[in-house]
Amino acid sequence: MKAITFVTQKGGSGKSTLCISMAVAAQEAGHSVCILEMDRQATVSDWAEHREAQSPEVAQVEASQLDDVMERLRASDFDFVFIDTPGVDSPGSLAAIRAADLCVIPCRPTPADLRAFRPTLAAIYRLEKRFAFVLNQTPPRSYRVRDAADGLAVLGILPDVNIVMRNDHQDALGMGQGVTEYNPTGQAAAEIRRLWAWVARRWQGVSLVQAA
Template identity: 50%
Template sequence: MHVLALVTQKGGSGKSTLAVALAVAAMRDGERVALIEADVQGTVSRWQERRDNPYPRVERVAEPADIDAVLARLAAEGIWLAIIDTAATNNVLALRAIATADLCLIPARPSPADIEAAIPTLLAIRRQKRRFAFVLNQTPPRGVRLSEAATSLNALGVLALPFIGQRNDHQDALGTGLAVTEYARGGKAAEEVHALWSWVAKKLAEEAFGHDQAAIKKAS
């Protein structure tokens, strides 16, 4: 089972929006997916309550140890991907989510201040030696700032692609219990989310391949 965590101490950056969007995009690819909500705000579970489709299922956790317990249960049940949505405020839960993740995604608006605001999260990720990538979210249709922010992250090799634009479809979908790819199938927002999921899926596959290589090396 792969574990993806959406993390950053900066609130309103798009953690919950992207957790939901990526979960449903992965599901459409035929994968068995579960969402883990490590946030008392309950954005994801309220989204799920508005939803007719019982999938993806949502597991709520309140304690760091719950994350491990839920992950073990999901893996035993044959879930292929667990996506953990975290809170801006509960550092202990977020740290546990980071520690269990194969890949941490850090959503940030494309301004220097917003990217800087993710630095404490980034340091925690590096301390735990996890893989990570920034996702530039709510990007304006055009703007100089975008290219500056993108260039510096890209130069560090830690930028997920494509950027996710600022579009009403994201907000409207969340409000109706749908993922953006269900809400406006042919829309630009849906297209970006599918492309982002492809990027993430590739990274997860590389990660799994890395483990295999390490195991082969160790065994030989």
């Protein structure tokens, strides 16, 4: 079982959105997955309440419970656990980084987002965790995206796909769906599938940047 934690202090960067749609994409790719929600804002639980399908399972977890929950999950049949975190530097975020096999840092191509993940990155380094950035809510094409991608690629690993700002992401969540369920043939779905494939490939012997 592998744990993937979506983390960065910046609220609104897309932790919950990517966590949900990546979990659904992983499930569609044939994996058994669950989602742990450490954010009292409860975006994921709220999504699950609107959802018709029974899976993936969603559980709200406090920071103090995470170690025990992870131990039980390791003895279970889940292939991947997706962990959503709050948008602040909190015990929950730290515990979720500690539990992670991979930390995904969503980042909009804005100066504020590009600055805001630094404390998160420091914690990831301290705990010597593997991580990847994901550029999210990008315009389809812009020099801003190129500049941001260049900057992030210097700091760590960046997938070969950016997640463009598309209404499908917002509409899917409102319907209790992942974006690949909401509009399977849309571009948002294609980008999320590519991102999941990129993450899945990382477990197949290709190394991710490991914080030194």
